[in-house]
Amino acid sequence: MELLAPSRWKRIDFISDIHLDEGDPATFSGWKNYLQSTTADALFILGDLFEVWVGDDVLGAGSAFQTECVSVLRQAAQRLDLYIMCGNRDFLMGAALMQACQATALADPSVLTFAGHRILLTHGDALCTADTDYQAFRQTVRSASWQADFLSKPLAERQAIARSIRSQSESRKQTGAPYADVDPVAASALLAEADASVMLHGHTHQPGDHALADGRRRLVLSDWCLGTEPPRADRLQLCAAGVLTFLRMNIASTSHSMPP
Numbered sequence: 001m002e003l004l005a006p007s008r009w010k011r012i013d014f015i016s017d018i019h020l021d022e023g024d025p026a027t028f029s030g031w032k033n034y035l036q037s038t039t040a041d042a043l044f045i046l047g048d049l050f051e052v053w054v055g056d057d058v059l060g061a062g063s064a065f066q067t068e069c070v071s072v073l074r075q076a077a078q079r080l081d082l083y084i085m086c087g088n089r090d091f092l093m094g095a096a097l098m099q100a101c102q103a104t105a106l107a108d109p110s111v112l113t114f115a116g117h118r119i120l121l122t123h124g125d126a127l128c129t130a131d132t133d134y135q136a137f138r139q140t141v142r143s144a145s146w147q148a149d150f151l152s153k154p155l156a157e158r159q160a161i162a163r164s165i166r167s168q169s170e171s172r173k174q175t176g177a178p179y180a181d182v183d184p185v186a187a188s189a190l191l192a193e194a195d196a197s198v199m200l201h202g203h204t205h206q207p208g209d210h211a212l213a214d215g216r217r218r219l220v221l222s223d224w225c226l227g228t229e230p231p232r233a234d235r236l237q238l239c240a241a242g243v244l245t246f247l248r249m250n251i252a253s254t255s256h257s258m259p260p
Contacts, residue, residue, distance in 0.1 A: 001107035005114040005181035012238040013040035016202025017223035022065040026227040035076040046121030046202050047087025056096035056157040057150050070100045077102035088125045111194050115240035120194050124201030129178035186212045207234055
């Protein structure tokens with residue numbers, strides 16, 4: 001997917017891995033306040049907006065939490081251009097949700113041209129090539145046949161399956177087993193293929209700024225968790241004021257600039 005930023009965009013916000021969940025009211029509150037106050041002209045959410053999403057029919061199932069999340073997004077979309085990418089937790093977000101939020105679905109990967117620069121946007125999980133078990137799982141669940149079969153199951157059954165997968169994931173975290181990071185060779189190859197100079201992604205929960213081959217950069221967004229100490233809630237703002245400038249900000253702390 002190729003996007004050309006309109007000239008009216010002066011500031012663009014990028015966030016990822018908010019993992020909205022009814023059991024984490026602090027993160028929801030911080031996210032809601034951020035969406036109500038940001039002055040960005042456009043917002044890109046690069047995956048894992050929700051901790052889990054088992055299908056758009058949850059919107060008609062009387063879930064107050066999901067309904068409120070959609071309301072917050074829809075109100076923000078009335079002030080700014082909103083783009084949402086699927087992540088590894090919410091890859092079943094569909095057209096009905098995007099319509100309800102007044103958002104545009106963002107393909108993974110996509111290339112954004114802004115201020116004369118080509119910026120590659122991705123969730124990042126497909127680039128963690130060392131985790132072969134996950135890549136096999138990803139290939140299975142992203143297939144049309146698997147998704148059709150899963151979505152045909154009753155909502156309660158899908159929710160139970162999701163809880164089981166989350167429980168397995170939490171158990172793995174407790175063991176301290178390391179998670180695979182993005183492969184820099186794969187990242188460089190994708191950037192070269194897209195003719196882009198900068199990659200923005202989330203997924204790994206390891207915020208940073210990495211130099212790649214041929215002068216390219218890989219900028220990583222943090223996950224959001226406002227119930228921890230210190231709280232995590234990264235946004236990366238892209239500004240066009242003569243030169244391309246990235247501003248990284250934790251909404252719960254002081255911002256600091258990241259020169260190009």
